[in-house]
Amino acid sequence: MYGNETIARSQYLERVGEAEQLRRGHYLALARRSSRRAERAALQARLVLARSL
Structure with missing residues (x-):
């Protein structure tokens, strides 16, 4: 009972891990992309605020 089933299971677990x-x-x-977008928006807002003062 040791053989194909064991190999199949290990390959399956490998794929799941990948x-x-x-x-x-x-x-x-x-997450990186959205945080970059948020930083850009904050910078933009700061610039607009600075210009309006």
Whole structure:
């Protein structure tokens, strides 16, 4: 009972692990992008405020 099933299970777990890493990387990239966008918006707001004073 040791053989194909064990190999299949280990390959499956490997794929799941890879998918998790990809997903984590994707979310990190999204978070970085949105924080960059927020920083840009804050800078823009500061400039507008400075000009209006």
